[in-house]
Amino acid sequence: NGKPDKARAENYVCIEGIRKEFDGFVAVDDVSLSIRKGEIFALLGASGCGKSTLLRMLAGFERPTAGTIVLDGQKMNDIPPYDQAVNMMFQSYALFPHMTVEQNVAFGPTQKKMPKDEVARRVEEMLALVQMGKFAKRKPHQLSGGQQQRVALARAMATSPKLLLLDEPMGALDKKLRSQMQIELVNIVERLNVTCVMVTHDQEEAMTMAHRIAVMDAGRILQIGTPDEIYEQPNCRFTAEFIGSVNLFEGKVEEDEKDYVTIRTPALDAPIYVGHGITGHEGMSVAFAIRPEKIAISKDEPAQQYNKVRGVIEEIAYFGSHSVYHVRLPGGTKVLCNFVNLKRWASEDFTWNDPVWLSWQDNAGVVLTS
Ligand code: ATP
Numbered sequence: 001n002g003k004p005d006k007a008r009a010e011n012y013v014c015i016e017g018i019r020k021e022f023d024g025f026v027a028v029d030d031v032s033l034s035i036r037k038g039e040i041f042a043l044l045g046a047s048g049c050g051k052s053t054l055l056r057m058l059a060g061f062e063r064p065t066a067g068t069i070v071l072d073g074q075k076m077n078d079i080p081p082y083d084q085a086v087n088m089m090f091q092s093y094a095l096f097p098h099m100t101v102e103q104n105v106a107f108g109p110t111q112k113k114m115p116k117d118e119v120a121r122r123v124e125e126m127l128a129l130v131q132m133g134k135f136a137k138r139k140p141h142q143l144s145g146g147q148q149q150r151v152a153l154a155r156a157m158a159t160s161p162k163l164l165l166l167d168e169p170m171g172a173l174d175k176k177l178r179s180q181m182q183i184e185l186v187n188i189v190e191r192l193n194v195t196c197v198m199v200t201h202d203q204e205e206a207m208t209m210a211h212r213i214a215v216m217d218a219g220r221i222l223q224i225g226t227p228d229e230i231y232e233q234p235n236c237r238f239t240a241e242f243i244g245s246v247n248l249f250e251g252k253v254e255e256d257e258k259d260y261v262t263i264r265t266p267a268l269d270a271p272i273y274v275g276h277g278i279t280g281h282e283g284m285s286v287a288f289a290i291r292p293e294k295i296a297i298s299k300d301e302p303a304q305q306y307n308k309v310r311g312v313i314e315e316i317a318y319f320g321s322h323s324v325y326h327v328r329l330p331g332g333t334k335v336l337c338n339f340v341n342l343k344r345w346a347s348e349d350f351t352w353n354d355p356v357w358l359s360w361q362d363n364a365g366v367v368l369t370s
Pocket residue numbers: 022025026027045046047048049050051052053054201
């Protein structure tokens with residue numbers, strides 16, 4: 001009836017209670033998660049959070065201190081890396097410098113004792129996929145960074161791995177090429193329906209490439225979700241601050257009703273009205289988090305009754321498509337507020353020292369308890 005297949009595809013990679021200690025130091029602390037077949041899954045976190053160690057355990061380079069990893073129904077622990085259906089693409093590409101492009105791509109299939117004509121067919125197919133067919137006879141040093149990366153991807157995919165691991169895949173590319181390659185890589189990986197786990201410290205990269213993201217800190221996973229969920233519904237202060245920019249107001253729950261809560265914060269002189277309940281209690285310490293683009297700026301007082309404050313524009317940072325206004329409130333709090341530049345000049349509507357009103361809808365932010 002197809003049900004077992006579906007369950008298997010949902011839990012294509014199953015990580016359960018994985019832990020890694022180095023001489024008593026816990027680098028990965030009891031991590032459990034499932035990855036779907038064909039999914040691009042990002043491990044995102046600051047340097048030292050344990051994401052590379054987790055990736056290295058998936059690759060089989062590192063043995064877990066505890067826990068299990070199951071890939072497509074097969075337990076991976078204790079199988080040496082060269083036996084596994086897993087391939088890793090490194091930040092530095094790690095192409096063999098003395099081999100041509102096609103020899104690099106042929107390396108894996110040849111090692112796997114694939115028949116010669118099949119290897120040749122596979123190489124051609126992979127190079128066509130990454131649009132590097134014309135460069136088959138070149139050596140890596142005769143290629144640009146982006147071209148080397150395409151070859152590295154072709155090489156990593158040449159053995160049709162069940163799981164492709166990407167370690168900071170765009171780390172060596174400049175910003176413009178990076179965003180182009182991000183889209184290209186996603187297209188290729190999706191076309192081949194390869195399951196992919198990538199490690200990055202770059203939130204933009206995780207947001208643009210991954211179907212789902214796991215936010216990591218201090219060896220633990222704080223939140224798993226789609227880019228949209230992670231951005232719109234962060235579940236803790238760390239995630240809210242790590243992804244994008246955010247205004248965080250520390251305070252206490254004043255009223256906790258069925259349909260709304262109000263939060264009293266020293267940052268603002270009026271309570272914040274949030275139009276959805278939390279499972280908290282009155283008096284509980286919380287933070288109200290709101291993204292700068294969720295705050296409206298106006299010269300005139302908005303008609304709404306709640307969630308409006310007065311301030312003065314202190315700084316304007318111009319980003320072309322939008323500007324970020326730094327607005328100082330009478331109590332000293334600084335609030336970031338985005339303004340989309342629909343007109344020619346950012347400063348056409350507002351300028352420094354302008355008195356303004358900031359306002360937001362009652363569902364524009366989230367209440368964080370941790
Ligand atoms: P980065 O982005 O800088 O690579 P990361 O998030 O990938 O960081 P890991 O490389 O996984 O972090 O390291 C997590 C922690 O484990 C770090 O504090 C690191 O110093 C420690 N660590 C990693 N490998 C070893 C090792 N072989 N021996 C001892 N400690 C290690």
